[in-house]
Amino acid sequence: MRVARVELASALAVAAIVTVVAALAVVRTRHAALGATQHQGPAYTHLHAARHLAAAASPGSQAFLFVGGLQRSGTTWLEALVSSSETSALSFENMDLGEYVRLQPWRLQNHTQSYFEMVARVGGVEGKFVQDVYPYTYLVRDVGRDGHTIDSLLPASQAAAPDAAARLFKQWSVWWDTSKQVLLEKTPENLVMGPFLQSAFGAHRTRFVFVMRHPLVWALAIEKWIFPEFGALRSVEDRIAFWFDCMSRAASQLPQLRDAILLQLEPASVSADVQLAVARHIFCRDDAANRSTARIDGSSGILSSSLAYVTCWLSGQEFRASARRCGPRKSYRDPAFSASKPDRLGIENGWRLHQIMVQREVQANQYGYTFKPFLKLTKLPVGAVQRVRLNAVDQVQQLGVVTNNWLRVRSSLRPYLVVPPPGAKVNSFHTPPPPPPAFPATKHVLVVYHKMGSDKEKPTGMDMRMDQIVGSLVALQMRVHFLCQCDVDPSQLSPFGYGVAIYFGTLEQQYNQATSATRIDVAYVFFTTLTMSVHQRQLSSERDWYLEPAEPLPEERVVSWLRKSTDACIAAVADDIHYLRAAEVLGHLDAERAAQASIWIRRRELAFHESVHSVLTVSLEDAASLRSVLPLVTAAPDCRKRCSCSLLWVPYTHEAVQENAVQPFSQRSDGMLYVGGMHGLAVKAMQWLVQDVQPLIARSSPNGKAALQSGGTGHLYLVGPGWESHVNELGAINRAVQLGHVTILGTLTDVQLNRQLSQLKVFVAPVFNGTGIATKNVMAMSSGIPLVTTPVGLQGLGLPTGQTAVLTADTPEDFARSALGVQTSPEHFEASWRGALAHTKQYLSAQHQEDVLCGLMKLARRETVPRRREDAPICSFGSSHGRTPLTTAGAVVQSTIAPSGNSSSAVVVLGLGGSGAPALAKSLQGSRVCLVPEPLKGMERASMAAQLDHLRSLLLEPAYCAVRHLPLSPSQRSCHTSLLASPHTARCLEIPPPAPRSSRCTWTAESLRYRALRSSWRPPPPTQRSSILPRESAPLSTS
């Protein structure tokens, strides 16, 4: 597969369905070193002792784990959760009494001994008390006092002096058992001090675990610590405002932290899965449950007391945690309502809650909370509110945690937030781990991936293909165990969702964890980086880059382990034929040595493919090439007994647009579009285009050379990274740019690229190398723009010979003729994109990929799978295997000419208050109409970043929309041709909800929901998202 940077097509940014396993995905970088030290060996004790000695002298090799969260948010619970025999928290247990008296630690921050000891008794020894490096702050008390703000009270990260860590360590170490590997410090204010602590102790030694609680519940729970003199937190509303202030600060700091987890207390407190996932991450091993000293369970004590805080407040009283019942409020809290009138106060509080919801609901949604369940309580009689108890089925939702509509969680928080998986029943919180998935996994599949490079923001085509295959496996109810030989954290490759387990440590450690956790049925080993690794050696001027490395490749190692320790069926997933591709890629710089390299590459590559049961190629052409050189393996004993031994094409997929979302010919502009990063082969192709093809277009066009100028049929728009910065080195391309024949658009956002794809008339992709697949072609075909490419560009697309859906030309004349023809003939244009789109939907779709994998799985085990409806097998081989894509494309073109009349564009109706936007929204039919009666309504008090994030999400993520207009009744849906008799509205168009794809495999409800989510919403990568609203100084694209 070509390594074209395909960040422009952001399919990799799949839905962040944050599961229990995704709790691990919050980790931004693996802490391999820590994991490595946890393997106890014979020398372990000595090692510890040595480390202890070293640590006593200086901040040694320990890791620091900082726990934070607002007071009364469950920080003590969290501290217990992450404590183990390998951690040490600040504690009196580690302090000698004589030393305590001598040091008088309470004096460090000018406290009295009695106060210090009283606080320590309640919440343990908090680090902020026993140090004098940064000023002591009790945020709840100090904010607002003497005009102090949060910022003025907390040290900035730059304020961390060079000796801060040493001094802090010295003062804290007397409270720690420094022989432990992980030193734990809990201070509530750590929530907003992450950058300072990370800066002081070093990014690679610090980790953070934070917890938050529902803002209303927190505001009530903290009330008993609020006295009249705490000026800024007098009322519930003040405290809720304070909560948002702190949380928005914490959220904005999270991306700066290398390793941080933010938990919602409510689901985490009842979900053993989440607790285990957190513990597993902290201790970097799978048996974390055994190591944690915390009781990992699913008791709902925290939930019930949280609910009681609200119900008591709504009935005009306050919750007495010690007595577990409501009691009269302190008179000075609500003096306007005497204690004898709780009903009056209850009504008042109900009114206030309504106001809070109006002002804060949208903002709360950004953190995965809602006030709505509490508002329902206000409709009950005051006496009945007190009697409300937790439901058996939806406890977490009852506490105002957004679980069923998780997409509304603030996008910037998603990678860090642990929330229950969508659709998870409360029962799943109580089930002991493992296995994590809620739906029964039919098979356990090992996926082994090798990722080179650390540019997480630019997923390669191979990353995307891996993500597609993992997604398909999950959709097929497989439990995926993901091993990664990565330079980045696996979670950065894809926000893996439900059904994917990620492991930590070295590849071997990951393998051991996965295989010890379960029996692996099938293994998919991606064999994709051989060419790149040699190329990298070549580029780094390694002297013997072309020689065969002595050590085995990571993929080879995994296969040998699998062969030794399991009876799993192994499939190699190839993206290219490396020995052919290497000669081209490496030959640019040194053809002779490239030829030498390709010899051993060929040997190793074929040997690898022979060592596995199946090989999955990215194109039919690759499959054919390999078939000609690989021996027939289906006669092997394994293949007869257990495994599917085949050489299969597993298509590269792309989500296709709806046909009626495709911009018609008349509304498009002339011009040719090319998408791809600047690399050697692409430069060659573009030079061919500007030197050989464009002059011919100018000659054929009635406008002559004017056709090459912007807006003309021969003008080329270049999209992709690298072109702009290297244009001066590109010779012919540079001249064409100067002449105005080429416009370099550079890297575009998803939306910008989409706009180009829908506004220009032709996509050109001259492809000259011979293996793999041009992912850009798949993107063009699935976007509804006619594609003109070379015959080589058809590889991997599965198109039949003689097809007409994709225009092919191997000479400049033909290429120019095709590019011009499709821009001048509406019929030609129409037939081309429709045919290509139909082919994409049928053969380059996730559904087809799943069918292929489904077939492979069935053969893989040759065992009777559980029967479902009408005794149909889960994986029905039948006609899906009998499909012959080479013969059907033409028929598809014919069948799809009739318009379907559907659109997938989200419709946003926006206006200011009183502008009548709701009236217009009411008149629109369809479930994708998002009504924004007032942008930023309910966000007025949020930070600017949160406001813009909210607006961005509203406009770009239909699922985020809170006020969705429901579809009209059939009577309302009738067309009013008298009013709307126009070509566009002569028929009733309807935007359907995303329908689950049908498959020959049967699905459980969970997997269907998962599929629906995956197919209906995929966020682009963060950097691309953020550019939708341009940065302050960024020039705006008005194209």
Next chain:
Amino acid sequence: MSTTASRVVVVRRCNTISWALQLLLVPQSCDDTGACADRDKVDSSRYLPPARLVAKLGECRENEASLRSLMATVQLPQLSISFETTLQFQNEHRVHSMQQVSAFLRVPMTNSPSMPEADWRVPNMLELQDHFASESIERQQLITRSKLSDTKWSCDTRWDAAGQAACNDGRCVASAAAASLTANIASVQPLMAIGAHSVEGGSAALFKVFVHLCKAVLTPKLGVRCAYRSAYEGCDPASVDLCFLHDARFSEGRYSSRGYRYVHVRRDPADLIVRSFAREYPNATHTFNSSALLEGVEAQARRVLAEGLHEMAAAIESHAADRSALLLRIEDLTSPTSANATLTKLLGFLLGPRAVPHNFVEELVASAWKVMAGAARSEEAGAVQRAHLLKLLQKRPLKCSHVARMQSLLDYPPMKCVERAGVQQKPPQRHPAAGSAAGHRRGLRQTSDTPLGSLLRRQRRGQRSATALTLHARVLMGSARFRFAPAS
């Protein structure tokens, strides 16, 4: 491509005056989802001060400009439509506009998307129209404030083009536009609240003053919306700017998000007790004999101490450290020597950070004096009778000591109680502002002894006759107001 670009339709109001009127007059009640469904209802009977309309007009124009800037930074297909041509009137423009929207969105539409045509008649509509037709100062201010020339007063139909052009100049910054869009909400002036403790606490006099001030100055000049509340009813901060609370039931949480300036007016507890008694039984000193009066005053003291005074003390404690609250004495307001200064202090505090014309507070004070003298006189009425009742209260040592303690707590000089053998007066407590909160709460606990408990204790001690106790119990349990039997 994972997502298909959204298509955005922006609905705008071109008739800004109509838009501003609608926002001012339509109730803003919202449902659970935050959507306000009742906006179609128009309260056409409300007098609208031109100042308010001017302020709202400026806000509308600024919001419109901000939205334009904001949407110009969003690179999505968008179309702007006008409310007036698309949704309001049934004419050919509407059909054309609807077709345009439908074609743009490729979404079917019903033929009845409309807002009920609003009837914007207000009692002073003609006055408003004349005001804006003329070259009034407000009009000039509005044009200056919105940085719009007169020619651009009507709706600018070039939404996209104009927005893009503006942004090409580098003037469109998303964050600035968003900040501007939310600034009007964020910059709402704090609500002004005044609370007194019922008629006997001085609310009648204050009420007269503020009714006059609202009518004569605050509403016409500042557009302040005044509301007057009794019992437990609070004001809606969204629709009220000055909230007068007869019973000082100030629920600060409800105003917290908007901000508030609260003036709490207290009264001497002993005075409050005898005033409440005298108000309830106007001619009691002439009608009843001394022993009956004594019983009555004591019962009244018990009741007031348990309810009104308890709330007053709790409110004072609650707001002791509240910088948004000011504690005043009604006595200072009605005293000829300190009234002027106290009134100035009160009004100055209430207006707080509000931008007001020069010498505005002095103007308010001068205006208040038109009713202040009369209000003060009515406050003084019945002084002789109250003095008599006070003397009776002093004769009840237990109750008197309670009252004295409460007086000390509320920063009043404690009255002298007539000492009797075996009854010892407790030393007075300090005012909460002078001591710690904890000490103050301790004091409150001591004074919040429940009347029934105290009664039962005394019953156990046998200090009262059975008849008297029954009478007390009836009063204290609130079953009925204390009724005097005619002296026989």
